[in-house]
Amino acid sequence: HRHKLQVALFSVSSYACQRRTTLDNHNSNLTDALSLLAENAELNNEDGRGVAFRRAAALMKALPTQVISMSQLRGLPCLGEHSLRVIKDVLENGVSSEVESTKQSKRYKALKILTGIFGVGAKTADRWIREGIYNLEQLRHSGQTLNRAQKSGLEHYDDLNEPVTKAEADAIGEIVQKAVDSVLTGSQVALTGGFRRGKLTGHDVDFLITHPEEGKEVGLMPKVVAWLESQGFLLYQKTTRNSYLESKDETASHKIWRAVRVDLVVSPISQFAFAVLGWTGSKLFERELRRWAGHEKNMSLSSHALFDNTQNKYLRATSEEEIFAYLGLEYIPPSERNA
Ligand code: DGT
Ligand code: MG
Numbered sequence: 001h002r003h004k005l006q007v008a009l010f011s012v013s014s015y016a017c018q019r020r021t022t023l024d025n026h027n028s029n030l031t032d033a034l035s036l037l038a039e040n041a042e043l044n045n046e047d048g049r050g051v052a053f054r055r056a057a058a059l060m061k062a063l064p065t066q067v068i069s070m071s072q073l074r075g076l077p078c079l080g081e082h083s084l085r086v087i088k089d090v091l092e093n094g095v096s097s098e099v100e101s102t103k104q105s106k107r108y109k110a111l112k113i114l115t116g117i118f119g120v121g122a123k124t125a126d127r128w129i130r131e132g133i134y135n136l137e138q139l140r141h142s143g144q145t146l147n148r149a150q151k152s153g154l155e156h157y158d159d160l161n162e163p164v165t166k167a168e169a170d171a172i173g174e175i176v177q178k179a180v181d182s183v184l185t186g187s188q189v190a191l192t193g194g195f196r197r198g199k200l201t202g203h204d205v206d207f208l209i210t211h212p213e214e215g216k217e218v219g220l221m222p223k224v225v226a227w228l229e230s231q232g233f234l235l236y237q238k239t240t241r242n243s244y245l246e247s248k249d250e251t252a253s254h255k256i257w258r259a260v261r262v263d264l265v266v267s268p269i270s271q272f273a274f275a276v277l278g279w280t281g282s283k284l285f286e287r288e289l290r291r292w293a294g295h296e297k298n299m300s301l302s303s304h305a306l307f308d309n310t311q312n313k314y315l316r317a318t319s320e321e322e323i324f325a326y327l328g329l330e331y332i333p334p335s336e337r338n339a
Helices: 028-043 047-061 081-093 097-104 106-115 122-130 136-140 148-155 157-161 166-183 220-230 269-280 283-297 320-326
Strands: 188-191 205-210 234-237 243-248 257-266 299-301 306-308
Touching (some): 028 081, 028 097, 047 283, 136 148, 148 234, 220 257, 269 320, 283 299, 306 320
Antiparallel strands (some): 188 205
């Protein structure tokens, strides 16, 4: 007998910033497994292993169809021995035994619960676990001293672990716009983070604030924060990065507000394009852009600037498109940066 077969082999670029990754994921069974192992590695401070699993997951997200056989993966980049073993397990058995045992492990469960507290990272959670603290109840009765962020995080644990919806993000956007308008006319607010990439939910809402006249943005953040505070919106704030607002939601019957994490970043207009690119994400897309810049172009990219190490000068840009062009990359719109 003779069979004529057509085999579709995937061809995928190795850097996530060279690929278009939409939210339309054909391999969520595989990416969920790899992402969980990445998360577990990160929770255990195994950063190298975490990145390897993140890259493998991102590669699977970029595939145009569902993978059903290992043979389809031949020649693909980013898939190490360990990731391939996990994929094989899922394809053959429906689940990965490593993922299942991780999910059920006492340590993983405790790390998830404890790092779910705003202000608690992997190191703190690990210390608590070594002292026998595995959940919020045990933490509350442990006599551990919590810092201001952690106290606040524990108090609003459920709210802050409830995904933020696009509608909530839009409502908060209006509040932030109002704040910015009241303290400095002409200021602009841009939604960044996952919502700019088209996600329908997020763990927080990210905004970037600027003013068309360079220098006018100086001192803007404390004014915006003071305005939000005076209007009763602010529950907790820290000037370095994390802050959250209570979002007034009249539809909730039990209480009329809920706590939502909000990230505000102020950028001078000269750095705005770099800031927009840097804060839109995804995290892996950003990491890959910086790796591409450094390893392939001898440039250093940050959310402030792009430096060309060969020409020994900063490259100015007023749009994301210009930055991709400097980097020799095809422009990828935000909705296709979901690596
Ligand atoms: P989410 O909020 O869970 O739906 O997902 P994202 O993608 O909005 O992630 P988020 O809010 O942690 O961060 C927004 C983007 O900002 C992220 O995709 C990459 C960037 N980013 C995150 N953390 C930092 C940071 O500490 N510094 C800089 N420059 N960029 C960051
Ligand atoms: Mg976000």
